[in-house]
Structure formats: C-alpha cells, structure tokens
Amino acid sequence: MQNTLDPYDAVLLLSFGGPEAPEEVMPFLRRVTAGRGIPDERLEQVGEHYHHFGGRSPINDQNRALIAALRAELDAREIERPVLWGNRNSPPFLDDALREAHAAGHRRLLVITTSAYSCYSSCRQYRENLADAVAAVAEEGIELQIDKVGPYAPRPGFAAANLGRVVDAMRALDGAPDDEVALLFVTHSIPTAMDETAGPGDGEGHLYQRQHLALASAITDEANRILGRDLTGELVFCSRSGPPSQPWLEPDVNDRIEELAAAGTTTVVVAPIGFVSDHMEVVYDLDTEAKETADRVGVELVRVPTVGTDGRFVTDLVDALVERAAEARGEAVPDYEGRRPSVCEPGCCPNLRQARPALCGRD
Structure with a gap:
C-alpha cells in the first residue's frame, strides 16, 4: 500500500x-x-x-x-x-x-x-x-x-484558522460600536526593496504585501458577516530594524494605535497574521510594546492569538x-486562489545583497 x-x-x-x-x-x-x-x-x-x-x-x-x-x-x-x-x-x-x-x-x-x-x-x-x-x-x-x-499563506486552512481566532477575539468586545473599534492585521516589516522584488521575476513584485492584504481582506469580510459588524481591516507592521535611512514597510503598529486613539477609537483588535506562533516578535513587539502604547493613549488592546497548533x-x-x-509523484493537486508553485520560478524573491545558491527552485 x-x-x-x-x-x-x-x-x-x-x-x-x-x-x-x-x-x-x-x-x-x-x-x-x-x-x-x-x-x-x-x-x-x-x-x-x-x-x-x-x-x-x-x-x-x-x-x-x-x-x-x-x-x-x-x-x-x-x-x-x-x-x-x-x-x-x-x-x-x-x-x-x-x-x-x-x-x-x-x-x-x-x-x-x-x-x-x-x-x-x-x-x-x-x-x-x-x-x-x-x-x-x-x-x-x-x-x-x-x-x-x-x-x-494563501492556503484555505491558514485562512480558516486565522479567521477563527479573530472571530473568537471579537466576540469578547461586549457590543463596542463599530466606529470605536479598529481591526489591525500585523506582520513583520521588511525593507521596501525586499517587498518590491517579492515573488517571481516578472516585474510585478510586492507579493509579500499582496498575500497579507488578500488574507486580511478575506478575514475582515467573513468576520463581519459572522458577527454582523462593519469593520474595516488594516495591514500594519512591527519589528522594523535596520538603519533609519533604509525605507521599511509602514505604518508601524504603535504609530497607528496612536493615530486611531486621536481619532476616537477606544478598542484595537490586533491580529498577528504574519506569524504562525506567539514568538518574540509577538510577545515583545505586540504584548509588551504595543500594549504599552495602547495603555498610554487610553485604548483597549485585544490581541488575537496566532494559529499555533x-x-x-x-x-x-x-x-x-x-x-x-x-x-x-506526478499527480494533480487541488488548486486555490493565490497558490504558489512548490518549485520557485527563476528570479523569485532574490537576495539583493549577493547571489547565492538556493535549493527547491529553478535558478
């Protein structure tokens, strides 16, 4: 068998x-x-x-x-x-x-x-x-x-697990009105040059952001449907490093929390969809730093668990x-929107610092 x-x-x-x-x-x-x-x-x-x-x-x-x-x-x-x-x-x-x-x-x-x-x-x-x-x-x-x-990231099970975590967290909001609640999807920031070249070498790029935005949009729409809400999800970033002169993806989660508080938001739901477990970028950057920011500006922060197990x-x-x-084995497999090939295309997500051998690709 x-x-x-x-x-x-x-x-x-x-x-x-x-x-x-x-x-x-x-x-x-x-x-x-x-x-x-x-x-x-x-x-x-x-x-x-x-x-x-x-x-x-x-x-x-x-x-x-x-x-x-x-x-x-x-x-x-x-x-x-x-x-x-x-x-x-x-x-x-x-x-x-x-x-x-x-x-x-x-x-x-x-x-x-x-x-x-x-x-x-x-x-x-x-x-x-x-x-x-x-x-x-x-x-x-x-x-x-x-x-x-x-x-x-585009697989249906990854989306379903993240959606379930978001819905469970939002059910605990005790009827907070939609205009006072913000839904922030968080991922690790990367240099903008890395995002510009993310994906196959076809000139389109930005696959890192596009994958996150697609997942955030799908979760927002389905969570709103399940819960009868009308929230707008946003993609924000954490864990920026590198010199200040190097552009990285923005906005930073802390900056956005401050802006939302100034605009009257009272509750921020933070969903770390960019991570598969509650490791350091989550427990420090979100549970520690972002929580401190939220406390300082008088906003309740509700942190959604990562998919974990x-x-x-x-x-x-x-x-x-x-x-x-x-x-x-040469057999057909199911397709789904956003599916990426198992063997990476030539020029996919290049190393911008130096050319190096990489397995599991055509280049």
Whole structure:
C-alpha cells in the first residue's frame, strides 16, 4: 500500500530558532546578523527583548508543540513518517538535522518552514540555508534529496484558522460600536526593496504585501458577516530594524494605535497574521510594546492569538505535505486562489545583497 507521503521518507520542520538561556542570546543574535557589520552594542539592545523573558525565546517550545501536533495528525491518517526539526540560527541546527536524518536511513526529505509568506527572508533565505547545509554534509559523504512545501499563506486552512481566532477575539468586545473599534492585521516589516522584488521575476513584485492584504481582506469580510459588524481591516507592521535611512514597510503598529486613539477609537483588535506562533516578535513587539502604547493613549488592546497548533492549521499543513508528495509523484493537486508553485520560478524573491545558491527552485 502506497504511503501518501511517498516518495519522501521523512518530514523536516525548518524554523528560525531562538535562544533558550541568557548566555545563548548574544551568540544567537550574532548568527542572525552575520555579515551585516552590526556592532555588539546594537545587538545588546535587541538582546534586552529576550532578557525581558529570562533570555528564552518562546519559539523553540512552540516548534516542539507544532511537531507533536503534526505527529498526531499524521498518526490519525496512518502516515508513518518521522517529523524531524532543524533551525537556521540555534540548536538543533539544520546541518545537524540532515546528518541525523541520514544516519537514521532517510534519503529524501520534505521540508516545511514556519514562515508562511513569499519574500526573501520568508522563503528564499531558507532555500539558501538548505543549499548551505546540503553542501556542508556533502563534504562528509552525505547525500540527500530535498524538496520543500511552497509558501502556504494563501492556503484555505491558514485562512480558516486565522479567521477563527479573530472571530473568537471579537466576540469578547461586549457590543463596542463599530466606529470605536479598529481591526489591525500585523506582520513583520521588511525593507521596501525586499517587498518590491517579492515573488517571481516578472516585474510585478510586492507579493509579500499582496498575500497579507488578500488574507486580511478575506478575514475582515467573513468576520463581519459572522458577527454582523462593519469593520474595516488594516495591514500594519512591527519589528522594523535596520538603519533609519533604509525605507521599511509602514505604518508601524504603535504609530497607528496612536493615530486611531486621536481619532476616537477606544478598542484595537490586533491580529498577528504574519506569524504562525506567539514568538518574540509577538510577545515583545505586540504584548509588551504595543500594549504599552495602547495603555498610554487610553485604548483597549485585544490581541488575537496566532494559529499555533490550531487544528485547522495543523490539518492544512499535513494536507500541504500530502499534496507536495502527490506533485512529486506526478499527480494533480487541488488548486486555490493565490497558490504558489512548490518549485520557485527563476528570479523569485532574490537576495539583493549577493547571489547565492538556493535549493527547491529553478535558478
């Protein structure tokens, strides 16, 4: 009987990583910013975000929970494939995960990342990491074939899980009038140049913003229908970094909260659709900084949970794995609006600093 994940013999969850103790914070930040010439003084300022939570990022525990949820869903479907884990910037490192996979007898891996959207930092950089890790273990005689699930932000299950979280949060508003409520969809800001080149090299670009705007619009329309409201959703950004001279996507969530308060808004619903779990950019940038801004200007902030291990999200991730395996076998797979190819087109989400090899693409 054919396994629905054939021809793959293991699944690998690939994530960003984070420190798990105070002494790991600076080494982690140096790995994240390697090659950018950022002084330790600036990194120490960023490190305070982590020390605010005892020097431990939530992301690794959330990845462990997601792996357990994926395992449970695979077991429910009687799909016997291990779920492995590798990080870009902290243990378990990606190249070590590849070594362990090979030692366990695995030769063809299917990778899914914890970044849902299309842009350099959300997709191609992970493909570069995969190319680096494959090259590193190849020097040790380890050969692996690796494919990747494409960006899954447009998938129906991701939308359904985010919608459910938004509706649940908005049900607790106790009848606040629509003209006093703002619905803000939040994602990680990126340089405008990165957004301009996000997507295939066809000149259209801005795929990162377009994917977010499409999801925000769909959630707003359906939430209004379910709840009988008439709110207008907006896309805002957090976690901006880089020099002030470099343009990044705006408006910042804190600036927008201040503007809304001045215009008479009393409640701001913040939905972090750009993130799949409540990691540092959520618990610090939103639960700490944005909450402080809201308190200062007299606005109630209602923070919507990320999709995390929501059953709709986990089920859809396994659907994505199964569909990618079907593609590898040459079978047709379901289509949906906004679907991205599993194998990236030439010029897709380029590295604007230097040309580097990347797996799972045609260039």
